Amino acid sequence: MIRLLLRVLGHEHARPVRRTVALMTVTAVVEGLSYALLVPLLRALLGGAPADAWPWVSAFGAAVAGYAVLRYLSDLAGFRVGTTLLRGAYDRLGDHLARLPVGWYDEGRVGEVSVLAGRGVMQAMSVIAHLLAPFVSAAVTPLTIVAVMLAVDWRMGLAAAAAAPVVAAIQVWAGRATAAADAARADRDRESTGRVVEYLQAQPVLRAGGRTAERFGLLDDSLREVQRASRRSTLSALPGALGLALTVQVLFTALLVLGAHLALGGAIGAPEVLAVLVLAARCADPLLSLAEIGGRLRGARSALVGLDAVLRAEPLPQVPDPVRPDRHDLEFDRATFGHGDRTVIEGLSLTVPDGQRLAVVGPSGAGKSTLLHLLARFHDVTSGAVRMGGVDVRAMSTEDLAARIAIVFQHVYLFDGTIEENVRLGRPDADDAALRAAATAARLDEVVERLPDGWATNVGEGGALLSGGERQRVSIARALLKDAPVVLLDEVTSALDPVNEVAVHEGIERLVAGRTVVMVTHRPRTARHADRVVFLDGGRIVESGGHDELLRGGGPYSEYWEIAMAPSAE
Structure with a gap:
């Protein structure tokens, strides 16, 4: 005993x-x-x-x-x-x-x-x-x-x-x-x-x-x-x-x-x-x-x-002498990842140059969110490699990798505390000026002004006391405050009303400016602003190119928008 x-x-x-x-x-x-x-x-x-x-x-x-x-x-x-x-x-x-x-x-x-x-x-x-x-x-x-x-x-x-x-x-x-x-x-x-x-x-x-x-x-x-x-x-x-x-x-x-x-x-x-x-x-x-x-x-x-x-239970292994990359381009090199008996990503290779945006589109279960998880090293690839700045993410320290990435998920989780405390999670030592600037850029200041307790408003467990759009604005402000060079976005506007979608989209544009971005989306407007679009299906890249180029190509990407996204096409 x-x-x-x-x-x-x-x-x-x-x-x-x-x-x-x-x-x-x-x-x-x-x-x-x-x-x-x-x-x-x-x-x-x-x-x-x-x-x-x-x-x-x-x-x-x-x-x-x-x-x-x-x-x-x-x-x-x-x-x-x-x-x-x-x-x-x-x-x-x-x-x-x-x-x-x-x-x-x-x-x-x-x-x-x-x-x-x-x-x-x-x-x-x-x-x-x-x-x-x-x-x-x-x-x-x-x-x-x-x-x-x-x-x-x-x-x-x-x-x-x-x-x-x-x-x-x-x-x-x-x-x-x-x-x-x-x-x-x-x-x-x-x-x-x-x-x-x-x-x-x-x-x-x-x-x-x-x-x-x-x-x-x-x-x-x-x-x-x-x-x-x-x-x-x-x-x-x-x-x-x-x-x-x-x-x-x-x-x-x-x-x-x-x-x-x-x-x-x-x-x-x-x-x-x-x-x-x-x-x-x-x-x-x-x-x-x-x-x-x-x-x-x-x-x-x-x-x-x-x-x-x-x-x-085995944690993700850490190298004794971690390497720090000096740039922030991203690369998947024949990456394969399986969960249980299922292969989610299979032999996938792609690159995202430093400072450019990649939009990932595809049907449910295609492995889109898994790409983001592999970049953030929530999982390790079964084979192949995922690199940042030419360095395998497995060769980086967990703290260094986390500091270089800001993530905004579709389903935002907020801790039971005030709005200010949740935003400051992005950078606890930030001064008030930086905090207010991030809130303004995310249009969170509009939410704070109409709440009786302002920044001291308690969000409840998981953010239950705020609406979905308000939680997203808190999440974006948190990511803006972190000021990380790599941004990962996972369908952040998929369940928002038009007013909140516009506000969140503006915050996203400010967040991604000048950064390396990988975003999972099913919004044509979001994909259109990407430097490159990949269409993922069955854990593999089926098509790759610009948004307009792929629409004209008449392939799976074009069919996807016509069938799945036609009611909301812009």
Whole structure:
């Protein structure tokens, strides 16, 4: 468990964790040894001079006080280390998720990452803060007490020691018996979380279909599966808990019978028998708590395994000595990219000279957006290369590549914050003059002026409190503020009304001026202003040339506009 925890956190946290575990172990040993003073104490009390017990009472009190101090320090150390590790776990998970390829985030990952980033991290980090101290105490204190029993009477000590392998076997058996049920429950939890997210996202569709009063069948089924999995997980833990309780009771009864037999035979005194029985009774509580602590540890281990699996997912590789290009022309050199069993881009070659615009047109599923993702290195090509300024993007640092590219997507995501905070994401250190200039160029200033709180207006989660056109203006202002030499546009005006489309188009023209641009579009006006147009179909370039030239050619590009875009042709 500790090795898995350190693997998730990183071994830079090994020293404080091991120091805390050592302190908890010492505390548990001191607790067990303090009970050794009960033997002389009981001998004195049951002997001919009970007043002789006072020194032992004082010694026992001092030992208990020392144990209390150690317990306070070990618990405090556990909380402090747990808090530090919690912060470190979130930082490491966040950094790793940011370096994973976008293709890793398929639909099934939504629930998985949501569970892990929420309850999973908290459950895993609770090992140090809440579970490790009671577990160490439940395991080490009884073993120390058994050692004390051996010192008092080797026969009763051996009888108590015989229970140790039985308790260990029950714990191992319980862990194996519940592993499958715990894993099934974790899977159902992830699935149900994804269904909840899906249900929330589907609200517009459900309401448009007049189904607001109906239950969402997929979500209901998923929640029922969680209920069944939880029941199975609980039931699978019962045999282990009952077996442990039975073992403890049998042990105590056996010691009572053995002690009575030895005392009646004169082999041991009554005070020693009583002391051993008191020690055995003190063993019972921590041993019985092992069942509950073990179950919680198995749950934490399941969360750790999930975190470990995510952290083991291969990020995009980084070169030790990144190269910085000195220009910003773009090139696809026989680039091929596949997703699963499907080839999305196949042997594609094209160039975009520095400062020119390329428009990419084609039917849905042709691989248009994938071209932009490959340029931004959201994915790596399966074969071939993607270059910027003659340098393979895989040979550039992630930070340098990101700094050279501004991206405006069709579906804009804004963070829950103010308009100003979302624009400043493009360049956090920009001054107010640069911020206002970017807003004016994107015609975002018109939106800001009519909002009651102006720049301090909260946009809501995902930008839900703004219209689609307003979100696009924020996105364009953000890209303008970034002032990157390469601009990637993905159908940014496809779902806008005419007024917003004009405003966004003007902002786009200011954004792309003098920059290297690749834009996915299905607007004739946008394609017409490009220096070159490529028509993509099936991951391959079918036609290439100027907009007017391709229209006159009567090929697939011309047919595409006639069939798909004729109603909106200009």
